[in-house]
Amino acid sequence: MFDLVNKHRKFVQILLALITLPFAFWGIDSYFKDAASTDEVARVGSSKITLQQLDVAMRERADQIRSRQGGSVDAKLFESPEFRQSVLNELVEQRLLLVESERLGLVANDVILRELIAQIPAFQENGKFSPTKYEQMLRAQGMNPTSFEQNLRRDLTQQMLINGVAATTQISRTQLDQIIQAEAQERDVAVAMIAADDYLKSVSVSDEAVRQFYESNPKQFQTPERVKVAYVVLSDPKVVAKESENFSNMVYEQADSFKDVSKALNLKVEESGWIGSNGQGAQGVLANPKVLQTIFNPANLKDKRNSAAIEVAPNVLVSVRVTDYQPVGLRAFDSVSAEIKTFLTRKAAVEKATADGEAKLAELKVGNSVADLKWSASKSVSRLQPNGLTRDAVQLVGAVDANKLPAYTGSQMGAEGYALYKVNSVKAGAALSDEKRAQIGAAYQRFVQQADVVSLMVALRDRHPVKIAKRSDTEKQ
Structure with missing residues (x-):
């Protein structure tokens, strides 16, 4: 067959x-x-x-x-x-x-x-x-x-x-040549950062704003529900082979205790510390996805009875029982107010840096000079050799019009602020080996195939x- x-x-x-x-x-x-x-x-x-x-x-x-x-x-x-x-x-x-x-x-x-x-x-x-x-x-x-x-x-x-x-999906030789030309093309780029740190002192966040953020975003300050459990583990292969059914019956029949099964099969009753619903604090067999799912089953949280036997691995059986439970809570305002103020201050500083960066970029694009920018030394950048630039930054730099240089673009850089990029020159990249050409061709073909499947x-x-x-x-x- x-x-x-x-x-x-x-x-x-x-x-x-x-x-x-x-x-x-x-x-x-x-x-x-x-x-x-x-x-x-x-x-x-x-x-x-x-x-x-x-x-x-x-x-x-x-x-x-x-x-x-x-x-x-x-x-x-x-x-x-x-x-x-x-x-x-x-x-x-x-x-x-x-x-x-x-x-x-x-x-x-x-x-x-x-x-x-x-x-x-x-x-x-x-x-x-x-x-x-x-x-x-x-x-x-x-x-x-x-x-x-x-x-x-x-x-x-x-x-x-x-x-x-x-x-x-097939890529022609001409298409591959065009793709490789774009990937290997080198652009001489200088960078000027509009750092959010420079705006921190100019930002003032009121106590009222901190309180309002706390009250408007309660989920951000929740503590997960958590439990403590008692549990027993049967892991001796020979004992499991003979006593698995007995183990299952005993944890079910004496559902509020592991006393009988512990004595009959010589098992140690273990007790955990606090375990969060996100798995925090879970160790050993308790970190097993099946065990966590069983622990936080609403019926088990409510009844606090022994679970059915859970097979977490070949010849390894576990039963758990919730012994203590704390529902989802909310961190006290006083314990998080400083954290919120720091966050809001940084957020406002980033917004100021971004607005300033975008204004400076607009001036540069129309040919005006901006005196207070500190440009880095120029460096060669390509899609194949980003030379420290992020992927998004490389895409932005590669998209500027190379017919009128220098050319400018910019992007928001998360908590750091805003970055301006000046493209000073453009030149063809070095010839690539056959192996590298094949790698690029295969990667692009996969990309096009994925796009075709989406279209399908x-x-x-x-x-x-x-x-x-x-x-x-x-x-x-």
């Missing part, structure tokens, strides 16, 4: 790369989910996206973010309308690709699908595909090979559509109308 692996290993590796995004984004667990809900949150053409599908996708995205951040993520983020909307947008784009693939008759064939499954590490033993492990893992997720392969075929087919569009999604929205249900219709009651 899988005899093409060795014959076409390179081809299979390419296919694996093609599905990296859906697996990395949704996690393999997304291929084990089938939504049965009839609650509709969106419609793409005649295809529905259900509330259950959205809930599953939101949970999986949250798990992925927690895993990537080591658990240090405020749980409130995943309850925000912005998070919900971003996940729904992803589902809509996936469904657009599916509907269009069906319209075009695109289908990933059985041979490619089976080769792909054989390369998934979760289904392998000793580096080789195991039919037994494949079926066992699917059964554990409540699925069978037929339904799993149907879902995987769908996602691979969508990726085929994207790559079909990207494959049509815009076109698909026109072809297959997207309707989003009103929020009140899609909220759980």
Whole structure:
């Protein structure tokens, strides 16, 4: 069944790369989910996206973010309308690709699908595909090979559509020469800073302004909800193999204590310090995303009962119980007033520096001299060799009209103030090696391919109308 692996290993590796995004984004667990809900949150053409599908996708995205951040993520983020909307947008784009693939008759064939499954590490033993492990893992997720392969075929087919569009993108030799000429072109640039520090003494922030900022921005001064927990860890592989079911039963049956399970399995009952909902203070197994999610589950915060056994790693089971809880709080005004005043003072100084810088730039552009500017020594700058300039500054410098020199431009530099740039001369850059030319060509081709995919999604929205249900219709009651 899988005899093409060795014959076409390179081809299979390419296919694996093609599905990296859906697996990395949704996690393999997304291929084990089938939504049965009839609650509709969106419609793409005649295809529905259900509330259950959205809930599953939101949970999986949250798990992925927690895993990537080591658990240090405020749980409130995943309850925000912005998070919900971003996940729904992803589902809509996936469904657009599916509907269009069906319209075009695109289908990933059985041979490619089976080769792909054989390369998934979760289904392998000793580096080789195991039919037994494949079926066992699917059964554990409540699925069978037929339904799993149907879902995987769908996602691979969508990726085929994207790559079909990207494959049509070609850059001509003339286009590449023009791109390289622009990238390598050198501009002789001097810089003059309008520093915000020079305006600090001229700024006065009243106590009333500080108080008003505090009262108008309460979220900036919130302290996250936090807990203390008791927990037990079962991690001896031999004991886990024999007693995992017993462990699960005991933490459930004596839900307000770990006394019985501790005595029966010789486990130490551990106690944590304060742990924030953003993961601050969590150490060891408590920093695991699954454990943090369990700890801050509203039911666990309220009931303060032992959690179900959580598998945080192979042969490692954990149960936690909240012992103390502090809700979201607000830092006292007196403890943050100095911090606010410093912030507002800097903000006002930056605004003054920016206004002054923009006024000076306007004078320079019409040919007037500005006496109090301190220009740095000139230096050669290109997109390939920015020589200390930020990427945005290089873009600005590269965009000025080279037909009338010196030419001027400027940009806001965050808390530092405002920067003015004087372009004194322009010259062609040195010839690039074939290797460097190839690197630039490949990077630009990827950029154009991405733009083509964006254009595809815009076109698909026109072809297959997207309707989003009103929020009140899609909220759980």
